[in-house]
Amino acid sequence: MADLRYFCQSIPKIELHAHLNGCIRSSTFRQLLTSSDDQIRLDTLDKNFSSGDTHSRMANVFEKFALLRSCVTNLDDIRRITRETLEDFIDDNVMYVELRTRPRSFDNGKIPSSNYIEAIIEIIKEYEEKICSRLILSIDRTQTLEQAMETLKLAEKYRTYVVGLDLSGDPNIKSFERFLPVFNLAKDRNLSTTIHIGELPDEECLNENNLIINYKPTRLGHFNFRTNEQEQRVIKEKIPLELCPTSNLLTMKLTNLTEHHFNLFYKNKHPLAICTDDSGLMNCCLSSEIFDLVQTFNLTKQEIYDFMLQTCNLIFDKNMIDFCQKKLKDFFLKQ
Ligand code: 6MZ
DSSP: OOHHHHHHHHHEEEEEEGGGGOOOOOHHHHHHOHHHHHHHHHHHHOOOHHHHHHHHHHHHHHHHHHHHHHHSEEEEHHHHHHHHHHHHHHHHEEEEEEEEEEOOOOOTTBBOOHHHHHHHHHHHTTTTTTTTTEEEEEETSSEEEEEHHHHHHHHTTTTEEEEEEEESSSSTTHHHHHHHHHHHHHHHTTEEEEEEEEOSHHHHHHHHHHHHHHHHSSSEEEESSHHHHHHHHHOOOTEEEEHHHHHHHHHHHHHGGGGGGGHHHHHHTTOEOOOBBBBTTTTTHHHHHHHHHHHHTTTOOOHHHHHHHHTTTOOOOGGGGGHHHHHHHHHHTTO
């Protein structure tokens, strides 16, 4: 097993579902919390996390995101978070990452959201030799249609680095239908899309799943809760899934991975990516996410390699597929 763990650590990996601010190191988060009230609030959130069902766990996670958002106040903070995130991925032998983030302005709009994106791109370029990074811009479920349109415009403006559009945020808010015009435009303009789907076990969420599947985004995130019919449609239409084991376990309140939906889709040879979601807040890294699944479902080195090769096809920046597959092949030949 130590050998397999080492294999998962050293194999070149790709990360397709990572929320930039959710990747913040916990030490950095603590440093950015300047008031003692905020420190206490974070401690209380940590302490209370494990009590309650999926809905209350999700509410806890989103309170933490609100706290995080309130203490990231300038471009230097975002440069630091990006730098540390890329360093952590490099340490974990990630060769290609698609970071997603919701553009934001600072200083009551004096520093516009275009500056936020430029600050991240500046760091991406700094690390280009060690890791290839691309951006996906997130639309938050609480935003207005106008704000979402602005995000689409930004995605087009920074197209060399921005490779897609995401819908994320508190899954209690069912707003996919509201954003459909933006996502349709994204499709018309050949911009890839990824939508968070089925994060909560309630009826409203299951109803929204149908709208999302009808839209047929380029990829789907999570898909924790679904009907049999929805599951079959996604399999039949081969819509790739981004699965985030630690995050899914935590929010779904599962005790171990045997019940995780990875197995079901894997057995169906469905296009899949294993991802971290919020590596800092969830305290995980990509190699351990992969190793935990490998151990639970008894995958061999050959199967891990084949799995990673198929994940390369799901990359939004199609120019990078050959590069990633070649690095994987070179690594595997040396084994
Ligand atoms: C839905 C999530 C998420 O954009 O500030 N985010 N949205 N489900 C999840 N899984 C539990 N994890 C993270 O990164 C942080 C933001 O990503 C979204 C939340 O809206 C969070 O505020 P950025 O870089």
